[in-house]
Amino acid sequence: MAKIAYYPGCSGLGTSVEYDSSTRAVCRALQVDLVDVEDWSCCGSSPAHTVNHVLSAALSARNLAQVEGMGLDQVATPCPSCLTNLRTAAHKMAHQDFRDQVNALLDIPCRTNVETKSVLQVFDEQVDPQLILSKVVNPLTGIKIACYYGCIMNRPPVLMRFDDHENPMAMDRLMCALGAEVLPFPLKVECCGASYGIPRGDIVARLSGKLLDAARRLGADCLVTACPLCQMNLDLRQGQINRALGENFQMPVFYYTQLMGYALGLDRTELGLNKLCVDPHRVLGKIKQPVPVK
Amino acid sequence: MRIGVFICHCGSNIAGTVDCPKVAAKALTYPDVVFSTDTMYACSEPGQDGIIAAVKEQQLDGVVVASCTPRMHEQTFRRAVERAGLNRYMFEMANIREHVSWIGKIMEDNTIKAQELVRMAVEKLRRNRPLIPKRFETVKRVLVIGGGVAGIQAALDCADGGQEVVLIEREQSIGGKMAKLDKTFPTVDCSSCVLGPKMVDIAQHPKITLYACAEVESVGGYVGNFHITIRRKATYVDWNVCNGCGLCLEKCPSHKHPDPFNENLCTAPSINIPFPQAIPKKAAINPQSCLKLTQGKCGICATVCPLKCIDYEQKDELVDVDVGAVIVATGYDLFDWHKYPQYGQGRYPDIITSMQYERLLSASGPTGGQIKRPSDGKEPKNIVFIQCVGSRDRSVDRPYCSGFCCMYTAKQAILTKDHLPDSQSFVFYMDIRSPGKLYDEFTRRAMEEYGAHYVRGRVSMIYPQDDKLLVRGADTLAGTQVEVQADLVVLAVGAEAAAGAAQLGEKLRVCPDQYGFFVESHPKLKPVETNTAGVYLAGACQGPKDIPASVSQGSAAAAKVLGLLSKKELESDPAVARVNQPRCVGCGKCIQTCPFGAIKEVADRFGNPKAEVIDTVCQGCGICTVTCPQGAIQLEHFTDNQILAEVQALCPPKIFANYE
Amino acid sequence: MSPQNIRELRIVGFLCNWCSYGGADTAGVGRFVQPTDLRIIRVPCSGRIDPLFIVRAFMNGADGVLVSGCHPRDCHYAEGNFYARRRLEMLKRFLPITGIDNRRFEYTWVSASEGQRWQHVVTEFTRGIHTLGPAPSFNPVSETEWNKLAVQASEGQGCPCHG
Structure with missing residues (x-):
């Protein structure tokens, strides 16, 4: 497969370092050739785009220009927030006026012929399903999974153009291929509370609590996410949620790349399972050991 | 020639942005114009009298009226000039309302434009000549397409009026959507008790021939003389013999096929009679699921049939009928709610359509009139109705109001309480639209007497929780988000154009609007006529309608047909093609191009081939006129010289015209 | 003619008459x-439009000509617009040979219900013609001279080129 530029995003170096490392490991295993964007910078997420759209787009456009400079035409990012910003910038820059304003802020003008995709979309569209099946060594047989995509992975549909925006299935298909029992989780694209975790913990407790509750009612053993912020709200704040709602959730919240890496039998240290706040080992223990082939 | 010009103010409709006196003054400078005036309302009685008086006083030979579109009042004014003693074709109209005053804002520009359009009309009129219509006989028979309540009413009224009627229905039984309903608003009377007797009348009326399982294959001819070919689809049962005993239904081993009459809530045998009151009450085999027809084995129905009327070899049959008029009553289809991702797209069995709910309410439905959830057969307690599913929503290209959903939802809420006294209904609505006799009172009753809880807002998502459905929506009056725990969700789906309407419209030359409903001749004054003479509309094929409106339109269309066929003869439009025989070289190109077969080859007295137009068959399209290499065939009233005169009026030649 | x-x-x-005139209404x-x-100019069917009419309009100084009929398959006369489509497409390709810029001629289909589409068609076509500007004159001589010729011709003197 052609080389794909890789944009880890700031979370990938901090709160979701395990997402980043497991993504890299899985890509390596599936022969997805990632090349880090040289000298990448902030995508222009929350702080910038609430203040100034041109500035926010310029931050994204700088990174897209970097990718252009590397001679590549695709960039993949694990983080839906980065994905939104990079795609929004390219989308808005289709208008000449806006593009001129943005490029005025940049040293190297951005020509917007780079397509940004989520790593999930790359897996879904560019990796042969047979290859994934052939690489599975620890099928996830025996665990029940609720896939949670988050609110911006597929939305708005005109911008993302990937999967069903109300009922996405890409991650469900992946997990199914790995052998897990994927439950029909109805709140796949509901809000987790996002950045309200800091100013209004009560809102996150209510919204993320609802997600955990829905998963538990379905009989899920764990939630699987694709977003650093969702994962943080559901995992790191699960204790806060429990206290606020008087609940006793003990639901591990994986990044989907972690479970992929687990099923593909990759190095556990790269998967960063020990970084998770809610202990996943009880759930991982439910995975039936494959019957050795004689 | 002495021409009179009348510039209509149309109140302020024209005079508001056109200087009418100025246009009238200018008209006096045009050749042959001897009289010109402006008038307040040319179409009113004093307006028409003024035209007639002027024709007489000024000895006019022709009249130009500049007013609205000729599609509106050309006939009106033609009759007026005829009353004044002129031939009705010595008249021309200039459209200075729809094409000038209503679309341009600048008075100066509009006035000049109006002057030029009048000039054009004058130049055309100068080349008009009196035309006399021919008369032709009509076939005293009516074709009604569609056996829903509108078609039934139209067929009965036509037949009672003494005309022979051929009624064709695509499905196995007439009755349409109304036959599926349990009760009707606002009287809550039983739908089948109202409709059933009318259906029986259709079967028993000596003047009505009913073809069920039939569709229009092709249409030829013209008003008064349509030639229709009907395709009777194979039912694999000899309907001349079948008496509807139903023995085959009981014995059929293949009964896994979803039952369309019951909106796929249950299954039906492969040989079936859709419902007990079906007209005609004849069995028909579903070729998609019948074991004999799909796999060549079984044949039980043929064995058990006491009358031996099963025929697995039956083929479609074509029937030709000649009719004088056609009434289209093809109804509507329900909106496919799967287009809305937020309603689960079919993942949750307890989200059903209003029509499915109607079948659940019906005593002859799959549950015998008990409201049971499709998923587990339990009686629901909380029932959520969502209105405007596929109505008034541009995101699914359905910006129009379907009109009847507010009312049937109120009815269903009332019936729900009657069936399940402990239940609670919630209705999410955008606005309540209940204009109609006793309609608003009815919705009030649903709220006040039957305790239906109305929430003004849209639903953003429905998702399952345990064995319930959580319905989340906005309450725009309270300004909050609401979440209702529902046992059953009923989607009030809107109406859309019936499948196949476009193909039928093509055959009948009836134009569909952008949503596929047929366009009437005039939205106010000709609601059941179409632009094709002799073809009429009834019911929801023209736009969403409730039962009273559909029935009214059925009767209205029948009245129009009876009026048409009451005349012994019809007049043909004399604006038809005419051959200048000395000029005709007999090449026959016009005969090849005429879409109506209205030109035949004859021999002149020397035996040379010549074209001749059959006046009553010619529809006046003028294709032949353009085709003729000799200019020998000319469409009356739209001759080359007349149209070129209009062109020259707009673009005056630099040197004298030499083609005349 | 009016100024x-x-x-x-x-x-x-x-x-x-049946579709586009109604659409304009x-x-x-x-x-x-x-x-x-x-x-x-109202005609019964787009199949009634002789390409000659259009050429005549251009020869007499029209800056643009727009033809509109029923959508294909929707013709009130079943197939008139199919004939129109062939004739008009031929004309469109032929016009440059006669020295007429064929961007000044357009044909389109508008149904009786498509009022908004008609507005769009007229607005865009008019804008296009304004971009092209007034059509160049076919007659390099002055109008007075032409009028003189015309009078001569009508009096039977013949034009100079034919003696």
Whole structure:
């Protein structure tokens, strides 16, 4: 497969370092050739785009220009927030006026012929399903999974153009291929509370609590996410949620790349399972050991 | 020639942005114009009298009226000039309302434009000549397409009026959507008790021939003389013999096929009679699921049939009928709610359509009139109705109001309480639209007497929780988000154009609007006529309608047909093609191009081939006129010289015209 | 002929009675404001439009000609617009040979219900013609001279080229 530029995003170096490392490991295993964007910078997420759209787009456009400079035409990012910003910038820059304003802020003008995709979309569209099946060594047989995509992975549909925006299935298909029992989780694209975790913990407790509750009612053993912020709200704040709602959730919240890496039998240290706040080992223990082939 | 010009103010409709006196003054400078005036309302009685008086006083030979579109009042004014003693074709109209005053804002520009359009009309009129219509006989028979309540009413009224009627229905039984309903608003009377007797009348009326399982294959001819070919689809049962005993239904081993009459809530045998009151009450085999027809084995129905009327070899049959008029009553289809991702797209069995709910309410439905959830057969307690599913929503290209959903939802809420006294209904609505006799009172009753809880807002998502459905929506009056725990969700789906309407419209030359409903001749004054003479509309094929409106339109269309066929003869439009025989070289190109077969080859007295137009068959399209290499065939009233005169009026030649 | 407004150019429209003329009416009923340059000639069917009419309009100085009929397959006369489509497409390709810029001629399909589409068609076509500007004259000589010739011709003296 052609080389794909890789944009880890700031979370990938901090709160979701395990997402980043497991993504890299899985890509390596599936022969997805990632090349880090040289000298990448902030995508222009929350702080910038609430203040100034041109500035926010310029931050994204700088990174897209970097990718252009590397001679590549695709960039993949694990983080839906980065994905939104990079795609929004390219989308808005289709208008000449806006593009001129943005490029005025940049040293190297951005020509917007780079397509940004989520790593999930790359897996879904560019990796042969047979290859994934052939690489599975620890099928996830025996665990029940609720896939949670988050609110911006597929939305708005005109911008993302990937999967069903109300009922996405890409991650469900992946997990199914790995052998897990994927439950029909109805709140796949509901809000987790996002950045309200800091100013209004009560809102996150209510919204993320609802997600955990829905998963538990379905009989899920764990939630699987694709977003650093969702994962943080559901995992790191699960204790806060429990206290606020008087609940006793003990639901591990994986990044989907972690479970992929687990099923593909990759190095556990790269998967960063020990970084998770809610202990996943009880759930991982439910995975039936494959019957050795004689 | 002495021409009179009348510039209509149309109140302020024209005079508001056109200087009418100025246009009238200018008209006096045009050749042959001897009289010109402006008038307040040319179409009113004093307006028409003024035209007639002027024709007489000024000895006019022709009249130009500049007013609205000729599609509106050309006939009106033609009759007026005829009353004044002129031939009705010595008249021309200039459209200075729809094409000038209503679309341009600048008075100066509009006035000049109006002057030029009048000039054009004058130049055309100068080349008009009196035309006399021919008369032709009509076939005293009516074709009604569609056996829903509108078609039934139209067929009965036509037949009672003494005309022979051929009624064709695509499905196995007439009755349409109304036959599926349990009760009707606002009287809550039983739908089948109202409709059933009318259906029986259709079967028993000596003047009505009913073809069920039939569709229009092709249409030829013209008003008064349509030639229709009907395709009777194979039912694999000899309907001349079948008496509807139903023995085959009981014995059929293949009964896994979803039952369309019951909106796929249950299954039906492969040989079936859709419902007990079906007209005609004849069995028909579903070729998609019948074991004999799909796999060549079984044949039980043929064995058990006491009358031996099963025929697995039956083929479609074509029937030709000649009719004088056609009434289209093809109804509507329900909106496919799967287009809305937020309603689960079919993942949750307890989200059903209003029509499915109607079948659940019906005593002859799959549950015998008990409201049971499709998923587990339990009686629901909380029932959520969502209105405007596929109505008034541009995101699914359905910006129009379907009109009847507010009312049937109120009815269903009332019936729900009657069936399940402990239940609670919630209705999410955008606005309540209940204009109609006793309609608003009815919705009030649903709220006040039957305790239906109305929430003004849209639903953003429905998702399952345990064995319930959580319905989340906005309450725009309270300004909050609401979440209702529902046992059953009923989607009030809107109406859309019936499948196949476009193909039928093509055959009948009836134009569909952008949503596929047929366009009437005039939205106010000709609601059941179409632009094709002799073809009429009834019911929801023209736009969403409730039962009273559909029935009214059925009767209205029948009245129009009876009026048409009451005349012994019809007049043909004399604006038809005419051959200048000395000029005709007999090449026959016009005969090849005429879409109506209205030109035949004859021999002149020397035996040379010549074209001749059959006046009553010619529809006046003028294709032949353009085709003729000799200019020998000319469409009356739209001759080359007349149209070129209009062109020259707009673009005056630099040197004298030499083609005349 | 009445003096033309300088703001306007001379645009002639040929519309079939059943669809496009109705569409233009619908646009009027909807009060969809349009440029006023266009003058509409009503014909029963687009199949009635002889390419000669269009050429005549251009020869006499029209700046643009717009033809509109029923959508293909929707013709009131079953197939008139199919004939029109062939004839008009031929004309469109032929016009440059006669020295007429064929961007000045357009044919389109508008149904009786498409008032908004009609507004769009008229607005865009008029805008296009204004971009092209007034059509160049076919007659390099002055109008007075032409008038003189015309008088001579009508009096039977013949034109100079034929003696």
